[in-house]
C-alpha cells in the first residue's frame with residue numbers, strides 16, 4: 001500500500017542552523033502515528049515542514065502522488081492536511097462557533113460540519129456563543145481540534161494537544177480519537193508524554209537532535225529502546 005504522506009531525506013534550516021537531518025517518515029491511510037522526543041528534538045520543525053510553514057525542498061514531502069514540499073500552507077490545507085497547532089491559537093475575539101466556522105474555509109466535502117463536531121464534543125454546542133477565551137484549556141483544545149476537522153482533512157496533525165492539561169482532560173480528548181479516525185482519517189500526534197503516545201498510536205517515531213532515532217509498532221517498543229532513543233542514554 002502506498003503512503004498517504006511520505007518524507008524523503010527531509011532537511012530544515014533556520015538561517016544557517018540546521019534543525020532536521022534527513023528525516024524519512026511515512027503514514028498510511030487510517031493510521032495514527034505518534035512523534036515523540038524531548039524539547040528541541042525537532043518535532044515542531046518537522047510538522048512545520050510538512051504543513052508549509054517552513055520551506056522544504058519540493059520532493060522531500062510527498063502527499064498522495066503529489067510533491068508538496070515548499071507549497072504555501074493554504075494550498076496544503078486545501079489538499080487535505082489540517083493542523084491543531086501547539087498552544088491552540090484560537091481567535092480570542094471570536095465565539096466558539098465562529099472559530100469552528102473558520103476551519104471550514106477550505107470547503108472540502110466530507111463528514112465534518114458544525115453538527116458533527118458538536119456531536120463529538122457536546123460541550124461546544126452548549127458554549128457555541130461564548131468567546132473562546134471563556135472556555136477551559138481542555139474545551140479550547142476541543143475547539144482547536146474541531147476547527148481542524150471542519151476542513152475535512154485526510155490527514156490531521158496534532159501538535160502537543162496534552163500540553164498544560166490535567167490527565168483527566170487529556171484522557172477525555174484522546175477518548176474522542178476513535179470517533180475521529182473511524183472514517184479512515186490518518187492522524188499524526190506529537191507528544192512529549194511517551195505513555196500517552198504509545199497508547200494512542202499504531203506506530204511511533206522518536207526524534208533526537210533533528211533525526212529519527214527509533215521507529216516501530218507502538219505496542220512492540222520496549223521501555224529501554226524508548227529511553228535510549230528519547231534521551232540518548
Ligand code: ATP
Pocket residue numbers: 014017019037038039040041042043044045046192
Ligand atoms: P518542543 O517540544 O520544545 O516544541 P521540538 O522537538 O518541537 O521542541 P523544535 O521546536 O522543532 O523542537 O526545535 C528544533 C531545534 O530548532 C531546536 O534546537 C530549536 O532551538 C531550533 N529552533 C526552533 N525554532 C527556531 C527558530 N524559529 N529559529 C531558530 N532556531 C529554532
